[in-house]
Each structure stands twice: as C-alpha cells, then as structure tokens.
Amino acid sequence: MTLKTLSILLMSTLLLSGCAVNNSMYYWGDYSNTLYNWRKDATDERAVEHKAELAIVIEKSEAKGIRVPPGVYCEFGYMLLMEGDMENAASFFEKEAAEYPESEKFVSFLLTRCRESNSEEDSGDAQNN
C-alpha cells in the first residue's frame, strides 16, 4: 500500500467519522436530562440544576461562536423570572427575540408577564407601606 493510498484512506475515515459525530447545529449539553429530572421532581434543587445547565449551554454556544439553541435564552430568563429577578429576566427574553425574530410574539407575551409581576410587586409594597 502506498503512502498516498494510506493517507486517502485516513482522510476519508476522518471525514466519515466527522460527519457521524458532528451533525448537530447546536450545543445542547445535558439539556434533556436536567429538564426531565426537574419535570419529574419539581423541587428547587432540580430547578437550580436545570438553570445551571442552561447557563452552560449559553456559555459554550457563545464561546464556540454558534447560535444558542432556540428557547434557551427564554428558558433561562423564565428561571430568573421565577426567582423574582424581573430585570435580568427581561434582558434574556430580549436576547431571544434578537437571535430569533420569529419568537417576537412569544417574547412580548413573556415581557408583559414580567411587567405584570413587577407591578403586582409594586402594589404589594404599597399596601405593606
């Protein structure tokens, strides 16, 4: 076997295996597992785990220079919303709309929710005072 045949063989093997492994356009990390665990066992601990995984997906995707998967900014924002962090929640919802323009309707629905919980909190404070 000549060196040339060998290198062609090697190249094609590499190419083929490359196709087999790298056929997804997004980085998902352990997304489905942490979502499932949280769905099955709706505790704060599981929510924290899922939120941490979302943060990893965002960080790794941005570092790789690839698009963050659809919905992930939104989901992360939603976790912040549940923690009462309206301001940061809103900024992640806006990131989703910037990355995926077709999410605009859904995002504006979420932002309305954000503002509603904000004003509920304000009126709550007013009553307490």
Next chain:
Amino acid sequence: MTLKTISLALVAGFALSVLSGCATMGTKIDTFSKVYEQRPMTILVMPPMNESTSPEAKEFLECTLMPPLAEMGYYVIPVGIANEILKGEGVYDSEIIDDSALPKLAEYFGADAVLWTTIREWDKTYVVLAGNVRVSLDYKLQSTRTGEILWNYDGELKVDTSGDSGGAGGLAGLFVKAISAAISTATTDYVPIARKINVKVLNTMPAGQYHALYDKDQKQQVRIK
C-alpha cells in the same frame, strides 16, 4: 419470460420488501407538500397524549422533543415555559383541546404550527430482554392558520439500544449509568432512548429555515408508513 425468471423476480421483490421492513417510502414533497406551501417557522409542542401502560413515557417523550425539532431547523417554543403557561390557562392535558384553540395558540405563542404527539405503546421490557425498545407513536404537525395537518408520522418503531456505546444510549451505557451513583434513578436512562426515537421520527419532516437543507430536501425519500 420463462416461469423461472418470473419466480426469480417474485423472490427478489419479496426479499426487497422484507429488507425494507414493509415500510412505504415517499419523497418529502409528495408526502408533505403543505409544509413547503405554508413554510411554518415556529412550532409549539403540546404535552404528549399517553395511551400506553407506561405513565412515565409522557415526560420522556416531551423532554426530548425540542432538541431534534430545533435541529430540523425550526424555532421551537421552549417546552418548559409553554407547559407552565398552558397550565395557567387550565390546560393540563392536550386531550381537552380541539381545533377551536388554534387561534389562541397562534396569538399567545406566535406558533405557525402545533405538534401533537400520542404514545400508543411504549414497551419497556424490551430494553432488558432484546436490547431494543418497541414503541408505537403518532405525531401530527397542525397549522394554526388553516387547521390542516402539514406533516405526520404514525407507526411502530423499534429502536436498537444494544449496538452503540455509552453516551448515545447504548445498553452498555445504561448499565454504566445505572451503576453510577450520580444518577438518582435508573429511569433517567430512557432519556437517550426517547431522544433517539424523536430524532428518527422528526427526520422525516421537511427541514425548516435554519437547516442547511431548507427547501433542498423535496426529493428525499422518507418512511411514511
């Protein structure tokens, strides 16, 4: 043509149909032309309807639908949030919704289409005995604008879980994971299997706008039955 040739042809035809698992194949454009006409971009995944004897199959399927659907090039409303919002509207199960809800779903979520799934059978004994899982599922992608079914998949599916290694959901991987103390319950290991099922089924869908094959996969042959 002699009798021998005819019988040979018959045998060959029979062999072919056995090989293809009696699946009916068709091109994506012939089978799902409405997807190419309506070009949905945003999909809302509804909670799976579960007719099987495995109650846990619902969550397995639901939590693994989003990544393969997104990988097909569609924008998917995040399943977790959609679920909470639907619950807020009193919708805990998809069974209670009909077509009259479609305009509302389009309004709240901006969804061009809704993905309905029904689990008819989810045979979990197979994974231990035969190294595969046999399921029977029905997927329907319905337009929120016209109410038409744009794409569907209805059938039995056997997913091999023995051939591959580790992370992708192989049987070896299952054992390793089951032993590993980091995983709290053995049931978690169905997540990669459910993902495989969803990948297999959703690959028959015409590609969406973010996919490299968007509008280029009309002639692709897919299993339609």
